[in-house]
């Protein structure tokens with residue numbers, strides 16, 4: 001095995017960028033591991049190069065990749081096969097979501113959401129696993145390889161008006177928690193992170209630019225991405241399976257366990273009407289005539 005590396009997807013923005021900055025702030029040291037390289041993955045290479053320049057950290061390696069592209073994923077796998085690094089930390093943070101009803105979205109948006117949030121996360125994890133080795137058995141100790149998967153509290157409950165996103169995050173939670181038990185005897189720790197609303201560019205992108213900030217009840221519980229990254233790293237180092245971040249999200253998590261889902265969804269519908277902020281985007285697929293569209 002070659003150099004010891006960390007891989008962070010979604011490193012060009014928001015929470016992933018905060019992870020990258022936090023690891024650099026800790027001088028590339030993670031427990032007893034010092035990274036030789038930190039691979040920062042994203043589609044926007046200029047942004048990644050800009051972050052590397054601003055942080056003045058030579059060990060950051062910008063990796064331009066569209067994780068929804070099978071070609072880019074194959075190229076990533078080939079690069080690993082060629083360089084044979086020892087992956088000590090994998091942070092799956094890249095993600096996207098588009099608010100609005102399922103009917104208001106082009107089918108491509110739903111496909112992209114599943115591709116980036118689910119398929120790429122599972123596939124990248126699988127591709128990286130052969131390069132993550134640890135001979136030390138459980139329980140957790142410093143120096144063991146870590147995986148941090150960024151899910152969301154949206155994954156605990158179905159979410160009308162954000163259906164594909166919430167379902168994709170339910171996948172991330174289920175996949176990551178199962179993976180924890182598959183890997184912990186091998187000494188690889190998988191930590192699932194479930195934040196609520198976080199102050200990043202996510203909301204702007206999710207509403208097609210219509211809203212730059214969270215609204216309604218969510219605006220009162222918005223988390224800071226740097227604090228979230230710090231808490232996530234701490235949870236990962238401690239070998240925790242899941243971090244539900246913030247009091248409000250812990251309360252929501254508890255409610256999702258004890259209150260019937262239909263009651264919560266009824267309450268949500270009454271208090272938070274479903275909006276279609278990004279409605280009207282077309283994806284070029286054949287559509288019925290306007291008069292046939294709504295069948296009641």
Ligand SMILES: NC(=O)c1ccc[n+]([C@@H]2O[C@H](COP(=O)([O-])OP(=O)(O)OC[C@H]3O[C@@H](n4cnc5c(N)ncnc54)[C@H](OP(=O)(O)O)[C@@H]3O)[C@@H](O)[C@H]2O)c1
Pocket residue numbers: 009010011012013014015016041042043044045047065066067068069093094095096097116150151152153194195196197198199200201202203205
């Ligand atoms: N912000 C929130 O309220 C919130 C709450 C809970 C969970 N989360 C989760 O946190 C994660 C990070 O979101 P964020 O808030 O930091 O949003 P963000 O600022 O929009 O960042 C999203 C990141 O994902 C990357 N990405 C998106 N599509 C990609 C693709 N096809 N290929 C490669 N990279 C891609 C983007 O990089 P490029 O544009 O360079 O490709 C960007 O770095 C996501 O998984 C999100 O679901 C966010």
